[in-house]
Amino acid sequence: MAGTVPMTSVQTSAQASPATTEAAWVKWLLIAAAGLALLWLIVLPLLIVITEALKKGWDVYVAALADPDALSALKLTLIVALVTVPLNTVFGIAAAWAITKFKFRGKGALITLIDLPFAVSPVIGGLIFVLVFGANGWFGPWLSDHDIKIIYAVPGIILATLFVTFPFVARELIPLMEDQGTQEEEAAVTLGARGWHVFTRVTLPNIKWGLLYGMILCNARAMGEFGAVSVVSGHIRGQTNTLPLHVEILYNEYQFSASFAVASLLLLLALVTLLIKSWLSWKNAH
Amino acid sequence: MVHVWGRKQIVRRGLSTGLALLLTAALAACGNGSGSGSTDKEAGGTAEGKSTEAQAGSSAKPVELLNVSYDPTRELYENYNKAFAAYWEKEKGQQVTIKQSHGGSGAQSRSVIDGLEADVVTLALGYDIDAIQKKGLINEGWESKFEHNSTPYSSTIVFLVKKGNPKNIKDWGDLIKGDVEVITPNPKTSGGARWNYLAAWGYALKQNNNDEAKAQEFVKELFKHVPVLDTGARGATTTFVERGIGDVLLAWENEAMLSVKELGPDKFDIVYPSVSILAEPPVAVVDKVVDKRGTREVAEAYLKYLYSEEGQTIAAENFYRPTLESVKEKYKDKFQDISLFTLQDVFGTWDETQQKHFSDGGIFDQIYTPGS
Structure with a gap:
């Protein structure tokens, strides 16, 4: 979606003359409006998170992060992201590749299916797994006989996160690959390249920035998902609580500073993700 | 040109190596994710096993229990768990x-x-344990497995008002006066809210010589004063x-x-009304799970120890009314002596109460229309 927009706009603004002829005050008014909106909707809330986190001092802040339950939540969140992002990257590339480079029946249905997790509320995303793998679900009795735990354990949390983050990579790649068409691949095939070779030498280099952007969005959502994970987590402290769940628990237990401290940790993870992205873009540009 | 191609190749190679790395990391994490629990346990197990062997000369394996409880008991069980772990280690090694x-509780x-x-x-009310029992996970008759209907500690429903009680709220009757706003959660979803509702109902019955119609009228009026149901x-x-909404919280x-x-x-x-309900949050062992995991002995001991002097003291320290006489005596200044009726006295069993008041189409559904 958005991934392709910044790149094209950078290219055009570098080459073309100003696209508008409006008066200067219109320009400044628009910039001010956008700036104010950003300030109110993004900058201020972020500042509040940080000031609230440090309200009771550095000691409380460090203690909140060093708490074993917080550390276990951090570990679980990282594990979930580390598993879901690569898996959804592979799924996403495969789906986008199939949809854009081949002709087959039911393509429209497949695209709709990929979009489904965007359209469905995350709570439903969690509930479907409870209905399938829960003790009273389809596979419940079999799983319990074989002593396999999915719901209220790490596999369930990963499944729910996979579900809600599924569309990010595919949705990012499909418009991009559609734009690029199949000519380059066809040329490569004419020159004698085979499947995997075509993919790594031609397709992948063409889509790498869109792919990266999709992975970053996917990662951000995987680490931040609340609803679906809450349904399948079981809320066992130090075991199946992810960072977002831990933030809510602390808030409900009157530990406001600790809750914001953990929230600031999530924020930090998001910032690191964005920094990696900026660094990669910068490296590409130079 | 040659230069540019070189760089592109590097980027390309970097990207594919990156992808490969990510995949390996994912696989490793996968392995870790599902396996780490058991390896941790094993590693911890042998270390702990050795230390207990050294201490008590027994080879009992470390054991883990899961206590599924309702919202406000966190502080209580955090303290109690430490006390019980120490007791069990001393007792059984x-x-x-x-x-x-x-x-x-319901969720x-x-x-x-x-x-x-x-x-x-360890839930907020018997009905939620009944629901588990009906699915066959808990054996019938769980209420009589421990003392006091399997309720180691009790509580009641009181009013929380702003400092100085500006609206002068003294009793249930004051809740429906003028523009008083009452905060209570939704009885359909919250255990505490059911106790609130039943306490109000019981007061109204008492006030009106057990006239059910008048009690219903009172509770209906009360819920007209509720601006939001959490x-x-x-x-x-x-x-x-936190948000400062309402004049009084039923809690x-x-x-x-x-x-x-x-x-x-x-x-x-805190304002104590003239009469309130004895709220009994019960406890039960989940028979199916403990038999499968082989944890029956320690699970039963865990709940039984709640009735001990130490367990009761921890409950009292965390604002739950103790049931053991000696601890009751010690904390009698902390818990005001008010007239309390039980669910059994006024409403009968949880099944009957649930059916009559909180089921779909029950009395609560009839009297409460959102936004009215």
């Missing part, structure tokens, strides 16, 4: 770790039914103390006392 899970009960493997449940007790407390006594302690005695007052 076995290490026990207790994991906790908290949430709305927690639902999770256990759906497969959350709780060794013990889904759980903690949510309602936050609405009142568990322990929840009200905890709010005053956490947020400062200079902000809120």
Whole structure:
């Protein structure tokens, strides 16, 4: 979606003359409006998170992060992201590749299916797994006989996160690959390249920035998902609580500073993700 | 040109190596994710096993229990778990770790039914344990397995008001006067809210010589004064103390006392009504789970120890009314002596109460229309 927009706009603004002829005050008014909106909707809330986190001092802040339950939540969140992002990257590339480079029946249905997790509320995303793998679900009795735990354990949390983050990579790649068409691949095939070779030498280099952007969005959502994970987590402290769940628990237990401290940790993870992205873009540009 | 191509190749190679690395990391994490629990346990197990062997000369393996509880008991069980672990280690030479899970009582009960493997449940009301029993996870007759209907500690429903009680709220009757706004969670979803509702109903019955129609009229009027129904007790407390909505919060006594302690005695007052309900949050061993996991002995001991002097003291320290006489005596100044009726006295069993008041189309559905 958005991934392709910044790149094209950078290219055009570098080459073309100003696209508008409006008066200067219109320009400044628009910039001010956008700036104010950003300030109110993004900058201020972020500042509040940080000031609230440090309200009771550095000691409380460090203690909140060093708490074993917080550390276990951090570990679980990282594990979930580390598993879901690569898996959804592979799924996403495969789906986008199939949809854009081949002709087959039911393509429209497949695209709709990929979009489904965007359209469905995350709570439903969690509930479907409870209905399938829960003790009273389809596979419940079999799983319990074989002593396999999915719901209220790490596999369930990963499944729910996979579900809600599924569309990010595919949705990012499909418009991009559609734009690029199949000519380059066809040329490569004419020159004698085979499947995997075509993919790594031609397709992948063409889509790498869109792919990266999709992975970053996917990662951000995987680490931040609340609803679906809450349904399948079981809320066992130090075991199946992810960072977002831990933030809510602390808030409900009157530990406001600790809750914001953990929230600031999530924020930090998001910032690191964005920094990696900026660094990669910068490296590409130079 | 050659130069540019070179760089592109590097980027390309970098990207594919990156992808490969990510995949390996994912696989490793996968392995870790599902396996780390057991390896941790094994590693911890041998170390702990050795230390207990050295201490007590027994080879009992460390054991883990999961206590699935409702919202306000977190502080209580955090303290109690430490005490019980020490007691059990001394008594049996076995290490026990207790994991906790908290949430709305009804939702927690639902999770256990759906497969959350709780060794013990400590919920807000008997109906939520009945629901688990009906699914066959808990044997019939759980109420009589421990003393006092399997209720080691009790509580009641009180009013939390702003400091100085500006609206002069003294009793249930004051709640429906003028523009008083009452905060209580939704009885459909919250255990605490059902106790609130039943306490109000019981007061109205008493006031009107057991006239059911008049009691219903009173409760209907009361819910007209409720601007917002939260889904759980903690949510309602936050609405009142943090967001400052409403004039009075109907709350568990322990929840009200905890709010005053956490947020400062200079902000809120607790008001005891003339009469209230004896709220009994019961406990039970989940038979199916403990038999499968082989944890029956320690799970039963865990709940039984709640009745001991130490267990009762911890309950009292965390604002739950103790049931043991000696501890009751010690904390009698902390818990005001007010007239309390039981569910049994006024309403009968939980099944009957649930059916009549809170089921779909029950009395609560008839009297409460949102936004009226």
